[in-house]
Amino acid sequence: MKTYKVWGVLVATAISLALAQPGTAGDTAAAGDTASARAYVGVSLIDGTGTPLQHDMGVLIQGDRITEVLPSLQLKARLPEGAKLVDASGHYLLPGLIDTHVHMATVPNxxxxxxxxxxxxxSGITSVRDMAGDMRALAELARKSRLGKIPAPDLYYSALMAGPSFFDDPRPGMAAEGETPGAVPWMQAITSQTDxxxxxxxxxxTWATGIKIYANLPYAQxxxxxxxxxxxGIKVWAHSMVFPAYPSEVVGAGVDVISHACRLAFEIAGVRPDEYHHKVALDFDALDTRSPVLGGIFEQMKNQGTVLDATLWLYANxxxxxxxxxxxxxxxxxxxSAVAGAMTHFAYENGVDVSVGTDGMVPYDAEYPALFxxxxxxxxKADMPPLQVIRSATYVGAKVLGLEDERGTxxxxxxxxLIFLSKNPLEDMANMRSVVLTVKAGTDYPREAYTPITKTELGEIN
Structure with missing residues (x-):
């Protein structure tokens, strides 16, 4: 049986798992061999469950499935005939990452x-949750990403619901161009008269994975x-403050996920604007980020399994x-960001699952996306231990999508x-930016094969 050393200074050309070539990365034959079994051994494993780092572990992949996770010596002793044995010593193996708050088609391009x-x-992100855009574009992106037609994470999207006044916002107009915002299946205006x-x-x-409750709706709706x-049988995702519905009411309604930690502050302050487009400026310095009001909300979230999509980078940026x-x-x-972080830490401390969502983009020429x-x-800012941050970016992200039995660990x-890193992320979260290889559904996407985004691809850059 041959053992292949995958990574040194350069990705070894001797390995039979072919590197993806620019322009063909979504093609299975070019991106990697998914048909044969292969075992990665010698890895330091962070499995996404919150379990401490496990050294010298092995993982067997057959087709698009993980079939064995064992200490390296045990896995070597029970490899199926013909399986490739890949020596990944010195690398850190994690589940694929999940960004639970992206916008890929607010203005479709x-x-x-x-x-x-x-x-x-x-960069190691294998699934994303799009939080409202033009479904006509999103459906095509979802299809191509989930069938491996393009090099992309699997995309799951939402259908938006909001009060009628919200649709004066120009963004739903852009995401429903050619139609009437609020009167299309992926963006509906809701009243007490709605069937x-x-x-x-x-x-x-629309084949959406979830409904996003955006704004301008009372608790009853x-x-x-x-x-x-x-x-x-569809997931329900909501902003933490729906205006006028308070966070406690949104959670009390039984939604699966709430987004944006800072909007919890409205309930602490006792301020209830009627609409999303308000001009209320809160005195954040005067707020008690460990308020019993928050504690009660977080207790209910923990008990019913509601996830907090905190979007802390949004505030820091x-x-x-x-x-x-x-x-x-x-x-x-x-x-x-310190206030958003303190409230998120309080949620984590109270046993609430926190997911990793960004709700924004870094510049096109940045090496890694905003999730990092x-x-x-x-x-x-939220003082979450590295193992728990990784769990948030993997298992909790899968839970948000309703896919925790399928991926995330x-x-x-x-x-x-899977993603392979060359540096230990538990020593420094910045070491997450050391991706060597992404494996999505059993197909390899080596970092060396990545072609950076160009201005030509983006057209006009805002």
């Missing part, structure tokens, strides 16, 4: 979306959407951009979504 998704995949059974059926008909969504402006030009009411900044901010029977 296929070339841009595919370019950004290529960067996601070659909720029909509305949810229309949302499901949030509850109606959630109850009917769950009756019809805004804060940085504001601080770069002259003092007299800065916007009022920007949520400090989010990981670092969760560790620094490295266990026999799970889909083979």
């Amino acid at each position: 296929r070339e841009q979306a595919e370019a950004y998704m290529r960067r996601y995949l070659y 909720m059974e029909e509305a949810v059926a229309l949302a499901r008909g 949030v509850r109606r959407i959630t109850k009917e969504g769950h009756r019809q 805004r804060e940085q951009r504001e601080n770069e402006k002259p003092k007299d030009k800065r916007s009022a009411g920007i949520c400090p 900044d989010e990981l670092e901010v969760l560790a620094a 490295i266990e026999p029977g799970k889909r083979a979504d």
Whole structure:
């Protein structure tokens, strides 16, 4: 039996798992051999469950599945005939990462979306959750990504519901171009007169994984959407403050995920704007980020399994951009990242699962996408231990999508979504930026084969 050494200074050309070639990375034959069994041995394993690092482990992949996870010596002794044995000593093996808050088609542009998704995949991100855009574009991206037609993470998207006044916002207009915003199946205006059974059926008909409750709805409508969504078997995701529905009401309605930690502050402050486009500036410095009100919300979230999609990088990035402006030009009411981080830590401390969502993009020429900044901010601002940050980016992300039985951890029977790092992320979360190889559904995407995003692909860059 031959043993192949995969990585040194360069990816070894002797290995039979072919490198993906630029322009053909989504093609299975070019991206890697998924038909034959192969075992990666000698790895330091972080399996996504929160279990401590395990040294000198081996993982066997057959087709698109993980079939064995054992100490290296045990795995070598029971390899199936013809399996390739890959010596990955010195590397760290993690489940594929999941970004639970992206926007790939607010203004549809296929070339841009595919370019950004290529960067996601070659950075170790194997699934993403899109939180509302033009379903016509998203459905095609989802199809191509999930069939391996393009080098991209699997994309799962949402159908949006909001109060009628929300659709004065220009963004739903862009995501429903040619139609009436609020009157299409992927973006529906909801009132007390809405036939909720029909509305949810229309949302499901878009092949969305979840319904996103956005804004300008009272508790009664949030509850109606959630109850009917769950009756019809679709996930329900919501902003943490739906305006006027408070976070406690949104959680009390039984949604599966709430997004944006800072919006929890409205309930602590006792402020209830009627609409999303309000001009209320909270005094964040005066807020108690360990308020009993928050504690009660987090207790209920823990008990019913509601996930917090905190989006901390969003606040840190805004804060940085504001601080770069002259003092007299800065916007009022920007949520400090320290406040968002403190509330997220309180949630984590209370047993709430926190997912890793970004809700934004770093510049096109950045080496890694924003998820890697989010990981670092969760560790620094929310004071979450590295193992738990990784669990948030893997298992909890899969839970958000309803795929925790399928992916998110490295266990026999799970889909083979893996990333190999050259540095230990438990020593420094910045070491997550040492991706050597991504495996998605058993297909290899070596980092060396990544072609960076170009201006030509993006067209006009904002």
